[in-house]
Amino acid sequence: MTKVVPLNKFAEELKDYSEKNITAYKQVVVEALTDEMANIVAASPVDTGLYAQAWSMEVDEKRALLGNTAPYAAMIEFGTRPFTPPIKPLLQWARRVLKKAEVDSECWALAKGVQQKIAEEGLAPKHILGDAIDRIIIDIRKKMKEKLG
Numbered sequence: 001m002t003k004v005v006p007l008n009k010f011a012e013e014l015k016d017y018s019e020k021n022i023t024a025y026k027q028v029v030v031e032a033l034t035d036e037m038a039n040i041v042a043a044s045p046v047d048t049g050l051y052a053q054a055w056s057m058e059v060d061e062k063r064a065l066l067g068n069t070a071p072y073a074a075m076i077e078f079g080t081r082p083f084t085p086p087i088k089p090l091l092q093w094a095r096r097v098l099k100k101a102e103v104d105s106e107c108w109a110l111a112k113g114v115q116q117k118i119a120e121e122g123l124a125p126k127h128i129l130g131d132a133i134d135r136i137i138i139d140i141r142k143k144m145k146e147k148l149g
Contacts, residue, residue, distance in 0.1 A: 024147050029064050032139040033057050037066075040132050044076075047093060051076060066136075068129070079125030085118050087111055 037057060044052040054070035068077075090111035091103050100107055 021148065025144065026059070028140055028143040028147060030059050031143060032136045033059070033064060033066055035139065036132050036136050039135070040066075040128060043126075043128050043131075045126065047096065066129070066132075075123055076126050077129055080118075080123045082119055082122040085115055087115060090115055 034057070037055065040055055041052050044055070046052050051068065051070040051073065054068045054073065056065075056067060056069060058065040067073075070076075091107055094100075094107040094110040094114070095103050098106055098110065
């Protein structure tokens with residue numbers, strides 16, 4: 001199929017084509033982010049649920065932001081070097097994991113063991129967002145091919 005465009009109308013035609021493509025691209029980006037959000041939440045480690053609930057997406061005219069606002073999100077995503085974490089949150093975590101009403105010697109043993117392991121090895125990265133970005137980009141390319149041919 002051929003379309004003849006007079007030279008004096010070429011800029012207008014190009015502008016219309018660009019605006020259509022930009023609109024299609026925005027729609028595809030929003031679809032891809034929305035589709036992947038369920039996978040991101042499902043891949044999130046869950047203890048209290050704060051991390052899984054802290055995922056958010058913002059799309060405006062110039063950008064699309066996908067991120068997690070949990071205070072420890074960076075540690076989960078990128079991991080850490082060895083450090084000695086405070087014992088209180090580990091005791092609370094151990095109590096939840098062991099399903100204990102109160103902190104007891106079993107909770108203390110688990111919390112101290114985890115504290116020692118983190119002090120020796122750090123935390124391994126989970127790359128939840130990093131892995132999702134790769135899938136989102138693949139999805140955007142696929143959807144754009146379908147939409148624009």
